[in-house]
Amino acid sequence: MANPTSRETAPRETVLVTGGAGYIGSHVVLALRDAGRAVVVVDDLSTGRRAAVPDGVPLVVGSAGDAELVAATIAAHGVGTVMHFAGSIVVPESVEKPLDYYRNNTVNSLALVGACVASGVERFIFSSTAAVYGMPDAMPIDEEAPTRPINPYGRSKLMTEWMLRDTAAAHGLRYVALRYFNVAGADPAGRSGQSSRLATHLLKIAAQAATGQRAEIQVYGDDYPTPDGTCVRDYIHVSDLAAAHVAALVHLEAGGDSQTLNCGYGRGYSVREVLDMVETVLGRPLPVRTAGRRAGDPPALVAGTERIGRTLDWTPRHADLETIVRTALAWEEKLVVAVP
Numbered sequence: 001m002a003n004p005t006s007r008e009t010a011p012r013e014t015v016l017v018t019g020g021a022g023y024i025g026s027h028v029v030l031a032l033r034d035a036g037r038a039v040v041v042v043d044d045l046s047t048g049r050r051a052a053v054p055d056g057v058p059l060v061v062g063s064a065g066d067a068e069l070v071a072a073t074i075a076a077h078g079v080g081t082v083m084h085f086a087g088s089i090v091v092p093e094s095v096e097k098p099l100d101y102y103r104n105n106t107v108n109s110l111a112l113v114g115a116c117v118a119s120g121v122e123r124f125i126f127s128s129t130a131a132v133y134g135m136p137d138a139m140p141i142d143e144e145a146p147t148r149p150i151n152p153y154g155r156s157k158l159m160t161e162w163m164l165r166d167t168a169a170a171h172g173l174r175y176v177a178l179r180y181f182n183v184a185g186a187d188p189a190g191r192s193g194q195s196s197r198l199a200t201h202l203l204k205i206a207a208q209a210a211t212g213q214r215a216e217i218q219v220y221g222d223d224y225p226t227p228d229g230t231c232v233r234d235y236i237h238v239s240d241l242a243a244a245h246v247a248a249l250v251h252l253e254a255g256g257d258s259q260t261l262n263c264g265y266g267r268g269y270s271v272r273e274v275l276d277m278v279e280t281v282l283g284r285p286l287p288v289r290t291a292g293r294r295a296g297d298p299p300a301l302v303a304g305t306e307r308i309g310r311t312l313d314w315t316p317r318h319a320d321l322e323t324i325v326r327t328a329l330a331w332e333e334k335l336v337v338a339v340p
């Protein structure tokens, strides 16, 4: 029988979650814990919060691009899978500071993937984005659609996808790249949510307005070629997205092949429909003003979901807009009380 204290022979079952103190990563840590998995987090706390990492989960404060730190963490915790959320995520900021984005999203991912290969990590799950598609020609978007990102953020993520594809071909690593559409909502049990005050996402802005932290909500453009003129997005509840990561882990552990998968529900809501639902849930109107278009917004982004449906054992449980809005508002109310 293997000596359980030997790192050479101990089963490598722990999941290393980079960016586990952030919005999506913290929900995935909860889902992994709920599934009885051992987890270790590496996060530099640049936008994440220590409090988002549950008690009992080790937090290593440092960069996911610090190959020595990552290798030491892999060895110390018996890591067999890396889930990589750490990164910079604000699209307009990526236009102003492209090199910061290539450094944090691409260069640091290169160092991380290199550390994984050197340490014999066999499974890698990557947070990619619908932004890799740019302005798609057809809707819904399937994974074979051309990848033509229109900003440095999308390009920095696409380069990491390419790196993973080539690394998988050359080394023993298998990966799942998950292309998230619009992630929203919060843990239904109230354990985590979107905590960054600087978030630019529509529902976060609406939740801030609903709790009196923001004077108004601007609708960026109502002259798009969509049914009501406002942009359409495929909003996915963060806890369903977290469950997709656990399903991707199970897929790879069962010997499944490398995959690139959209994460969405395959149906879109307009900005107006989202704000209408917020007002319905609140039972009162919000100060909403129509403003000009925001640069770089595609009119519509809706995920093709056929591939994820047939590849992963994943059943969405929170796939209605009302649940997404209710959980986002509940979290924001909690946040305002905790950090007034």
Ligand SMILES: NC(=O)c1ccc[n+]([C@@H]2O[C@H](COP(=O)([O-])OP(=O)(O)OC[C@H]3O[C@@H](n4cnc5c(N)ncnc54)[C@H](O)[C@@H]3O)[C@@H](O)[C@H]2O)c1
Pocket (backbone or CB within 6 Å): 018, 019, 020, 021, 022, 023, 024, 025, 042, 043, 044, 045, 046, 047, 048, 049, 062, 063, 064, 065, 084, 085, 086, 087, 088, 089, 104, 108, 127, 128, 129, 130, 180, 181, 182, 183, 184, 196
């Ligand atoms: N939020 C969305 O709608 C969305 C959509 C598509 C893709 N994504 C991707 O999902 C991932 C997570 O996004 P999020 O919304 O949770 O953002 P977030 O800012 O809440 O989380 C990112 C986390 O990574 C940490 N971090 C950043 N750079 C780091 C580094 N070099 N080393 C270690 N830790 C670092 C931050 O402190 C934070 O805890 C990102 O990679 C993002 O590109 C998000």
Ligand SMILES: O=c1ccn([C@@H]2O[C@H](COP(=O)(O)OP(=O)(O)O[C@H]3O[C@H](CO)[C@@H](O)[C@H](O)[C@H]3O)[C@@H](O)[C@H]2O)c(=O)[nH]1
Pocket (backbone or CB within 6 Å): 089, 129, 130, 131, 180, 181, 182, 183, 200, 201, 202, 203, 205, 217, 218, 219, 220, 221, 231, 232, 233, 271, 294, 297, 301
């Ligand atoms: O105050 C606001 C904020 C947003 N919007 C609109 O709401 C929609 C959604 O915007 P936002 O929530 O900022 O998300 P996206 O710009 O669609 O981008 C998100 O979704 C992408 C995938 O679809 C990810 O790649 C990005 O990381 C993530 O930020 C867009 O039409 C925006 O113009 C407004 O009208 N007013």
